[in-house]
Each structure stands twice: as C-alpha cells, then as structure tokens.
Amino acid sequence: MSSPAAPSKIRLLIVDDHFMVRLGLASALNLEEDMEVIAEGRTGAEAVSLFQSLRPDVVVIDYQLPELNGAEATAAIRAIDRSARVIVLSVFKGEEDVHRAVQAGASGYLPKASEPGELMDAIRAIHAGGTYFPPAINAALETRAGRGQLSDREMQVLEAIVRGRSNKEIAIALGISENTVKVHTTRVFEKLNVADRMEAITAAISRGIVHLA
Incomplete structure (x- = not known):
C-alpha cells in the first residue's frame, strides 16, 4: 500500500533589490517545512516577469524597488x-x-522590522485566502481613510514644496500663476491638517506621501 503523498509546499517568489535581504529571507523561509522559495527577483519588472512564468502561490515583495515599486508591481x-x-x-x-499597496491589490503589508514568525504567519494566512495587516498597519489605513484625497495638481505642488521650491519656482515649473500655487498650497495644508510648509514637509515624508529618493 503506497504512503500518502506529502502535502505540497507553499511556492514563494521573493523580490528585493538587496542581495543580503533576499539571502536572509530565502534562508529563513526554506527552513519552514511547508514553504519553498522557487525564485528571487531584484526589480519590480523582474517580479512581474517571474510571476508570469512561474505562477508562485505567494509573492513577498519590497516596496521600494527599481523600475516598478512594490505597489506598481503588485x-x-x-x-x-x-x-x-x-x-x-x-x-x-x-x-x-500602505494605501497604495492595498489599492494595488496586496493581501498583506508588513514592516521589515517584523519578527520572522510574523512573516510566516502572514504567508500562511494569505495562502489560505485571507489577508494580513498588523495593528499598526491597520491604524495607518484607518488614518488614511479619514483624510481628504490630494488631487494630481496638489500632489505636484506638495512634491515641489518638499523639494524646497518657492511659489514662483512652482508656478514656472507647472505653468500656472503664483496665486494659483497659493490656492493649491492652502488646500494641501487643509487636507494634511498642517499650518505651514515645514509641517507639510514633515507630514508628507512621515506619511509616505512623498519619498526623497
């Protein structure tokens, strides 16, 4: 009588632009009896290509990647x-x-500082058809849901403010008047619940609205 077949492992694709991070993740995940890293990628574009050809069960992907970021690749x-x-x-x-990743279709979002066991739990939960968002990530999503959405133009103005541009410089770059820049700036301040440029810069960076890459 033949013995029952061993349960299939969760096939994983991991994507990170740092070799040592990929090495550490692969080593830890491959130690799990029910997991197997079948491929590694370095860029967002590689993630998409590898998924297309290999169809892994779960993709574990970094957010900040060359070519396509984690949300775009997702x-x-x-x-x-x-x-x-x-x-x-x-x-x-x-x-x-976090909002961008969820909007893109991510089933989970974990800080890199998470304990290895939490990542394993997240992988198993998501493979089973669930989602995984730690309390701090859920709190970030709830905070984001309560804020007004910045328009594309307001985002352009905010990005310019973060990079230290004056109203005149912003007006020239965007092809609008300085008064219009001031109107957009006021709306940005209202939506971010800040009082001035310095607070806007701090909020934009800490909330992940603008990255200084």
Missing part, C-alpha cells in the same frame, strides 16, 4: 491573475505607502 501582477497573493514587506510604514 498591480501588474494582479492584472495577470486577479487571484494572485502578494505581501508587501517594507521599511515604509506611512499611511500613503
């Missing part, structure tokens, strides 16, 4: 297969980063 992967399961693992915990 959206592209989900466009290939709406049932794709993706966990974003990132140093960024700002509400806007």
